[in-house]
Amino acid sequence: MVKITINGKQIEASPDKTILEVCRELNLDNIPTLCYDPKLPPFGSCFLCVVEIKGQSRLFPSCSTKVTEGMDIQTRSQRVVAARKTCLELLLSDHYADCFGPCRLNCPADVDIQGYMSLIHLGKFKEAVALIKEKNPLPSVCGRVCTRKCEINCRRNLVDAPVGIDFLKRYAADQDMIDEMWQPELPQPNGEKVAIIGGGPAGLTCAYYLVLEGYEPTIFEALPKLGGMLRYGIPEYRLPKEVLDKEINWIIGLGVKVVTNKKLGRDFIIDDLFKQGFKSVFIGLGAQVAKPMQVQNEDAKGVLSGVEFLKQVEMHTNPEIYGRVVVVGGGNTAIDAARTSLRLGAKEVILLYRRTRSEMPANSVEIEVAEH
Structure with missing residues (x-):
């Protein structure tokens, strides 16, 4: 064993240990490292673990420097902190997004x-x-x-x-x-047709990436317009339809064909699509059915699911809203239904949620805006 001093504290340590190992084993300091791994031989390249040794003119990487008799070590001196800061700045100076945050x-x-x-x-x-x-x-x-x-x-x-x-x-x-929106470079069409059932975000995304690969997608949508829940489940004040239409039209303009008011099972079946020459079918129907509460009288007159209510508002088929409205739930759909009810003429809207406010799954910004 050798006697050494670390940050003014005298200790004994095995001479086969590095300064970093001694500091970690005895909880003397949490020295920062990047290249160090206890399963590998010390490399000492990042220089973030440097320490100052009394009597020495240069700094030493603690991950590769063994302790010796009489060492007087400082792990957090101004010189050490400044050197670590400089090393980190140099590492980051040309290190844009190479690591996933x-x-x-x-x-x-x-x-x-x-x-x-x-x-x-x-x-x-x-x-x-x-x-x-x-x-x-x-x-x-x-x-x-x-x-x-x-x-x-x-x-x-x-x-x-x-x-x-x-x-x-x-x-x-x-x-x-x-101005003119950014346009991707498109390859020559490969002649392969793909049917996409559902014109919501999944169907639109599928169509976009198929076009980038040279395919010829066609979207079949049951409703009058594309967008799915983006159009029929999110109110205008959160997602203006002008913005939504511009983004959808940009995708369609790349070479996507669209057929609206055609519903799977009612107007066609999948076999029909293959008979029309489509090589593959992508089904993106979405999840537009509300989750029932399974309580008594939830299907009574005047009780609507949030999803269906927002859809009716967009299609101008919603019932008249007046007086006091109760919205059960704490998610984004509940917040949207509550704020939309106020816009449609409700005198008062009460939001009921079974847990605490901090546990509400809705976006915190939406909750705060709804309260005010």
Whole structure:
């Protein structure tokens, strides 16, 4: 054993241990590292674990420096902290989005968030939109109604508040809409036809990526217009139809055929599509049936599901709304139904939820706006 001093504390340690190992084993300091892995031989390349040894003119990487008799070590001196900061800045200076951050890892669409944030910072809005559309062809829509799972996991939460990822995506997409929208390079058509049943976000996304591969998609939609729940389940004040139509028309304009008011099972069956020459069929019918509460009299007059109510409002077939309205639920559909009821003339709207306010699944921003 050798006697050493770390941050003013005298200890004994085995000479076959490194400074980093001693500090971790004795909980003397949590020295930062990037390249260190206890299962591998020390490499010492990142230089983030450097420490200062009394009597030595240079700093030493603690992950590869063995302790010796009489060492007097400082792990948090001003010189050490400044050196670590410089090393980290140099590592990050040309390290844009090479590693996946928690924002991207939590994004259901796996969008390169760090990448398009950097492009927006540089003022390259069309390039940012192009990067987003590698995984998500509807950035203007998502910039308005996304549940922002990326922001929930944003590391900035550890400091103050998350980066406004969704607002920045919306801004870039809106900038792209001012003039001619960004256009992808399309390959020569391969002559293969694909039928898409359902013109909601899934069907539109499928059509977009099929066009990029040279296929000829045709969307069959049961309702009068495309959009699915984006059109018939999200109110105008959250997702203006002008924005939705522009994004849909952009996709259709790439070479997607559309047939509306045609419902699977009523107007055609899948075998009919194959007889018409379609090689494959994508079924994206969505989930537009409300989840019942399974309570007595929930089918009584005056009781509507939130999904059906919002659909009726969009199609101008909703019943007259007046007096006091009760909305049962705490999700985004419940919030939308409550705020829409006020807009249609309800004198008072009460939202009932079985758990606490903090447990409501609706987006926190939507809840706050509804309250005020």
